[in-house]
Amino acid sequence: MALEKLSSNKVFEGELVKYKFNSEVLGGTDARFNLFIPANAAQGKVPVLVYLSGLTCTEDNARASRFCSLTRPLVAAGIAGETDDWQFGVGAGFYVDATNPTYSKHYNMLTHVTVELPKVITDAGLPIDFSRQSIFGHSMGGHGALTIYLNSIRNGTKQYRSCSAFAPICNPVNCPWGQRAFSGYLAGGVEEAKEKYDATELLSKFDGKTPVHILVDYGTGDNFYKQKQLLPENLLKAARDVGYDEMQVRVRSQEGYDHSYYFMSTFGADHIHFHANFLKA
Amino acid sequence: MALEKLSSNKVFEGELVKYKFNSEVLGGTDARFNLFIPANAAQGKVPVLVYLSGLTCTEDNARASRFCSLTRPLVAAGIAGETDDWQFGVGAGFYVDATNPTYSKHYNMLTHVTVELPKVITDAGLPIDFSRQSIFGHSMGGHGALTIYLNSIRNGTKQYRSCSAFAPICNPVNCPWGQRAFSGYLAGGVEEAKEKYDATELLSKFDGKTPVHILVDYGTGDNFYKQKQLLPENLLKAARDVGYDEMQVRVRSQEGYDHSYYFMSTFGADHIHFHANFLKA
Numbered sequence: 001m002a003l004e005k006l007s008s009n010k011v012f013e014g015e016l017v018k019y020k021f022n023s024e025v026l027g028g029t030d031a032r033f034n035l036f037i038p039a040n041a042a043q044g045k046v047p048v049l050v051y052l053s054g055l056t057c058t059e060d061n062a063r064a065s066r067f068c069s070l071t072r073p074l075v076a077a078g079i080a081g082e083t084d085d086w087q088f089g090v091g092a093g094f095y096v097d098a099t100n101p102t103y104s105k106h107y108n109m110l111t112h113v114t115v116e117l118p119k120v121i122t123d124a125g126l127p128i129d130f131s132r133q134s135i136f137g138h139s140m141g142g143h144g145a146l147t148i149y150l151n152s153i154r155n156g157t158k159q160y161r162s163c164s165a166f167a168p169i170c171n172p173v174n175c176p177w178g179q180r181a182f183s184g185y186l187a188g189g190v191e192e193a194k195e196k197y198d199a200t201e202l203l204s205k206f207d208g209k210t211p212v213h214i215l216v217d218y219g220t221g222d223n224f225y226k227q228k229q230l231l232p233e234n235l236l237k238a239a240r241d242v243g244y245d246e247m248q249v250r251v252r253s254q255e256g257y258d259h260s261y262y263f264m265s266t267f268g269a270d271h272i273h274f275h276a277n278f279l280k281a
Numbered sequence: 282m283a284l285e286k287l288s289s290n291k292v293f294e295g296e297l298v299k300y301k302f303n304s305e306v307l308g309g310t311d312a313r314f315n316l317f318i319p320a321n322a323a324q325g326k327v328p329v330l331v332y333l334s335g336l337t338c339t340e341d342n343a344r345a346s347r348f349c350s351l352t353r354p355l356v357a358a359g360i361a362g363e364t365d366d367w368q369f370g371v372g373a374g375f376y377v378d379a380t381n382p383t384y385s386k387h388y389n390m391l392t393h394v395t396v397e398l399p400k401v402i403t404d405a406g407l408p409i410d411f412s413r414q415s416i417f418g419h420s421m422g423g424h425g426a427l428t429i430y431l432n433s434i435r436n437g438t439k440q441y442r443s444c445s446a447f448a449p450i451c452n453p454v455n456c457p458w459g460q461r462a463f464s465g466y467l468a469g470g471v472e473e474a475k476e477k478y479d480a481t482e483l484l485s486k487f488d489g490k491t492p493v494h495i496l497v498d499y500g501t502g503d504n505f506y507k508q509k510q511l512l513p514e515n516l517l518k519a520a521r522d523v524g525y526d527e528m529q530v531r532v533r534s535q536e537g538y539d540h541s542y543y544f545m546s547t548f549g550a551d552h553i554h555f556h557a558n559f560l561k562a
Contacts, residue, residue, distance in 0.1 A: 010502060011543035221291060262292035 003124045014038040025116045027106035047132035047279040054139030095144030096197050098185040107185055134162045134275040138264055142168025146199035161278035162213035164271045166264045167222055170235035171200035177229050200234045208243025215250050215274045217267045219257025284405045295319040306397045308387035328413035328560040335420030376425030377478050379466040388466055415443040415556040419545055423449020427480035442559035443494035445552045447545045448503055451516035452481035458510050481515045489524025496531050496555045498548045500538025
């Protein structure tokens with residue numbers, strides 16, 4: 001699992017490096033990710049903010065932050081049909097560990113993000129402190145960030161200090177994108193997803209007392225929001241129903257913004273500051 | 282010359298709009314540009330910061346600023362050979378008005394940027410105050426910004442309040458990119474360019490007393506810098522030789538940065554603040 005450096009660019013006094021490695025949990029395919037290493041990493045290990053991309057996006061959509069940040073690799077595993085549809089297969093792993101045997105050798109993005117990437121980066125001696133980790137993402141990556149974060153609290157690992165998302169798929173068991181993905185990747189289909197891969201379902205089982213730190217932004221001009229792929233109201237309702245207030249779960253409706261990177265770039269600094277509160281603590 | 286709106290995205294509380302129009306000075310070809318209209322344009326006309334792109338780049342490389350900003354259109358005029366080489370022809374107009382008859386009908390980016398775009402935008406009733414205008418650009422666009430700015434002072438129009446550039450081609454008559462472009466577009470070739478299209482040559486004829494406001498950044502890790510396509514030292518020497526100090530012409534060498542948008546994104550906020558000083562005055 002040796003890391004191969006593919007490119008490096010200096011940015012904001014630090015270094016943005018693209019790495020490649022042969023991923024075990026993705027069935028021996030090549031995985032790529034970008035890692036931003038800030039200048040102060042020379043004085044000691046730095047915290048990390050993990051960024052997960054949306055449908056059709058790659059590791060190159062990550063924005064450099066002042067923290068170390070990681071991004072999702074794009075996997076092509078050679079399974080029939082996986083590149084036919086932008087909503088499923090390559091570039092659309094939905095951050096699950098597949099249980100359908102057709103996909104279970106290659107589609108294990110959950111373990112890839114939560115276990116394998118921290119391990120290969122630590123083993124390579126890079127100056128990242130994975131005990132100070134937060135996570136965020138866009139769209140499908142926002143779904144990934146929310147579910148990974150909530151599961152890490154539920155299972156007691158508390159691997160991430162905070163979570164945020166831009167236009168996330170908040171209740172995928174109730175939208176076409178999620179239903180399509182889960183019925184493909186999971187042997188138990190949508191029902192299986194309710195246990196583990198749906199932020200609204202997960203949050204509705206919380207007790208309202210366990211500390212959570214979640215920030216979500218979505219735009220009212222977002223066509224996927226209008227088509228009910230995102231369903232942020234369902235997440236918000238689940239949070240309030242179990243007793244979380246604005247300080248624990250903040251879901252912001254942003255007038256007129258769409259699903260694009262223009263939206264993300266507008267609120268990106270806000271999200272970075274949000275995570276900084278917890279990563280610097 | 283009616284403007285057609287191709288797309289619109291909300292960003293930073295304002296609107297980034299892509300427009301298309303049939304350009305007279307570009308020989309009747311379709312020209313495209315992006316215009317960022319900040320939210321405060323609802324209260325009255327706003328200043329404009331013109332952004333000129335580099336070789337092979339399009340209007341979509343522009344970054345939204347808090348001002349109104351304009352970008353260079355990409356021209357395809359149907360001239361033989363113009364798409365064969367990324368260094369010449371489509372996407373490589375070098376911001377000249379061509380005098381070689383092969384190109385002079387279509388390649389008039391100078392007039393397009395300085396005269397035609399302000400006119401079509403004003404005629405369309407958009408809330409832009411062209412009496413408060415500054416200009417910047419990247420690489421070939423930095424060359425465009427510098428030469429357009431210096432010419433506007435020399436010819437007395439003082440159309441722009443300030444000028445900045447990222448990794449500009451500072452002395453094109455002495456580098457391969459410039460020599461190739463000028464010997465193609467200009468009937469008088471490189472000699473003709475010395476009079477009008479070379480920032481170092483232009484600045485060397487200034488008296489050192491006329492106020493100028495120029496900021497240039499380049500990276501020492503930039504391969505085009507190493508290949509002597511940019512020659513920022515020549516511009517700096519010309520400025521100091523005629524008596525301009527750091528307050529008038531600042532040329533900053535940035536350790537380890539390359540020619541990419543990572544470099545621009547790092548110093549972009551600096552440039553915006555630099556121009557804001559003059560545009561708000």
